[in-house]
Amino acid sequence: MAANRLQNASGDQALIDRVCARMPDPTACQMCIKEDPEHENEDEPGLGRASMVCCIGRILTINRDIYNMANSSRDGSIRDICTKCTVHFDDSLKNLRDALVFWGYDLFQNATDSVGIAHSYFLQCANIIVGLPSPNPYIEALDTLEILLVNSEAMLSLL
Structure with a gap:
């Protein structure tokens, strides 16, 4: 999927x-992985949420309803995104925007609406969700995600 x-x-x-080489095994942390049949993805049957x-x-599951939220x-x-990792909520919030930028980039590239x-x-x-401004996030989204994944290994050692 990734x-x-x-x-x-x-x-x-x-x-x-x-x-992709640094993507964690989706089965490694079952706490945040939930099936959501009500929001099933037509392109990927059985996968209702983006990981x-x-x-x-x-793995953080983000429902498309987060836009409305x-x-x-x-x-x-923000807290509703990941209710099981409350102990690490403050740490997760630091890079949550970067994860959302990547997810948003994918949505932007495949959107059926007008570009605007x-x-x-x-x-x-x-x-808006995290409140951190970024002038052109979709252009650097993949590079940002790569940095995020590389740094996640160092972050884990500090927990």
């Missing part, structure tokens, strides 16, 4: 390979 999402987002196979990596190397309750929506609408839509995810 490889397909990256392939859709970039033609740089070397970068795709490096990022992303949080800053401590765990961000608009209605910013503080609450899609751009605005995913910027809400990347910037």
Whole structure:
């Protein structure tokens, strides 16, 4: 799944390979992985939520409903993303925006809406939720994710 999402987002196979090589095993942490049949992805049957990596190397599931949550309750929506990793919530928040930037990049590249609408839509995810501004996040999304994954190994050793 991750490889397909990256392939859709970039033609740089070397970068795709490096990022995918550092993706944690999705079965390694069952706490945050939940099936969501009500939001099943038509392109990937059985996968209702997009999986992303949080800053401590765990798989973080992000429901597409987070866009609506961000608009209605910013503080609450952040914590709702990952309810099982509350001990590491503050640490995870530091790099959550980077994970959202990557997820938003994929959505932006494959959006059926106009470029302007899609751009605005995913910027809400990347910037409004965490409140950290970024002028052009989708251009550097894959590089950001690679740095995030490399640093996650060092972060794990500090826990």
